Amino acid sequence: MGARFLSIWFPHLVTDWHVRKQPQLRDVAFVLKAAVHNRSVVTAACPRATAGGIRAGTVLADARALMPGLQVLDDKPGLGAQLLDRIAEWCIRFTPVAAPDGPAGILLDATGCAHLWGGEDAYVADIVRRLSDRGYTVRAAMADTVGAAWAMARYGKEAVVEPGQHGRALLPLPVTALRLDPESGTRLHKLGLRLIRDLVVIPRPALRRRFGDALLQRLRQALGEEVEILVPVCPIAPYQERLPCLEPIVTRTGIEIALQRLLEVLCTRLRAEGKGLRTAVFRGYRMDGGTAGIEIATGRPAQHEEHLFHLFSLKLETMAPGTGIELFLLEATQVEDQDAVQSALWSAGGGLLDPQLSELLDRLAGKLGAGSLHRFLPAEHYWPERCYVPASGLTDTPASEWKVDRPRPLQLLSPPERIEVTAPVPDYPPMLFRYRGVLHQVVKADGPERIEPEWWIREGPHRDYYCVEDEAGRRYWLFRSGHYTPERTEQWYLHGLFA
């Protein structure tokens, strides 16, 4: 099947938008203005103003003279491009490849799409009708090439040029329909070359000599001799599935069914290719033009429908269907090779690499945030706060052994809490200490164990740690920051609780 392109032209894009926002502007002539070189210049004129002879580029004072009752609004720079982007995104329901085609058009790659609407005429008519319903003045045309569709939308009469007929259809159009820069257009006019019909009969080398390559390129593109590439507004993901709906979907059950169907298709494909997804987006395109989407992430490449469905269903309530969803889109944004499943016969209890466990962790991370899951590995440091590091995943294994030669408390206070002590003998553990208002009498003690703060990481006083046991058998880890001084007692801290 040959390529088919649809070009949509919005003759009054920005003013139509203003009318949509402020319906009272519908019945008045108004223009948008912006300051250019210290002069107010009309940047866009509504159809009524255009009929009165005002064009974009007219100086505002002249326009006011032409139409005394003219309303003037400020133009927002970049509004047109923004609108085109938004409309192009909206057009994704008609085709996966939609591209804004500035300054006032949109291009759709409609190859193989029209049959879903029952033919090209119905397809174009539906798009035009829907855009008109939204208040835009639209002209659209479909042809085999981007150039031809563009020309037909702006200058032609037929909405659909039959396949292979674009060369013929272009002939009676003016040369400006070839998307020429204004300068070349004027020069062609001066030479009497007004229609494309006049242009095609001239030998190409002669045209190149006079007008350069740009004109020839445009001509070749329009005639389909050179392929033109569209840059879609949303890049096409290689793993993407679409599900258009006959009726807009508003219920949770409906959304779930759609999700299940899409997951089935996507996962079958992933399985066939030996891949698994790490992140995925499920999007719904709504009737009112908005989109609703939810994202999931997995710890390991996943291709299990049930698990993925569960991950999505945890977030499904955040998906607002609004007036109804007419197109569902499931996209695997990050796909990785599925590592071969290792069957560990000797570990009956699963272990860290059990797929069930990674599925559980995905669910927990999906609901509670990936930042809440931690796993720790030993680090080669003596400073207690630094002697373990978070692991990046489940497959990381410790590079060194955990140190158990020194007593370490099972609970560590972070940060250490200051205590009041009675410590009369230098480098001896305190006799008494008061922690949170409770007085503890030290009965047994071990220490000191001096730990330096590793000057190459951070400078500071060392800590002398003592393990102490009070009269009730409770065991604590205390330290004195820096050297002993009899007059300073604020340097003592409680850092941990032993079992």
Next chain:
Amino acid sequence: MCANTRHTGTPFAKIFSNLALHMLLTNEKADIITRLRQEVLQLQGFKAPLTHLLDDTGLGRINAAFPNGVFPRAALHEFVCAAPEEAAAATAFVAGLLSAFMRRGGAALWVGTGRRIFPPALRAFGLRPEQVIFLDLKKEKDVTWALTEALRCSALSAVVGELSELSFTDSRRFQLAIEASGVPCFALRRRLPATATTAVARWRVRPLASRTEEGLPGLGAPRWEVQLLKVRNGTPGTWELEWAGGRFRHTPKLAAVPAAQTKTG
């Protein structure tokens, strides 16, 4: 009268056989009842002894407090920790139990808010810290949700939850999940429980003064008073335990703690 005399004349043999039949019946009934009891116990998480001989918890005498003399593994255990020091002791006790469950690999999930646990210290209680996945949450509500979700996953060796409140409904939900998956659950509760729960056992672990060789200074091995406050179908009790040499050890009761301060050089 006449009939009576005739009845008294019945041979002893017949009475005896009736009695024997009756006894046989009662025996059968008793058998059925014992069997049913066993089934109920199994359903409640008290598995028959054979299956878990390999994974002895090392609790020794404490096992006798449970029905069948077996530590109920697939069950909800509650630990009452009224003070942070008790929480540390209970954490150590749980870590010791987990190390028995995970001797041959596996993974445990540790769920809680405001985690204080110092992972490297778990190694001293026989547990490999890298086998523990910590889930640090902000809200208590999320903890119960995460626990329920985790207990349904049979790939885990154990689940530990640090909670303040545990309602009866939540504990029932945990119990149902455990019955399906067989994953042990240890709930460390920061507050004294106000309501009943479906926990099979309620424990309290309090630190005790450590023992050192006579006259030697310093601290000994961690020692606790382990109280089994409640146990379903078992007998509650109190024991004194020590963690030494990588396992639990029962210690004789100490007379008194020496008051004098001792210290190493």
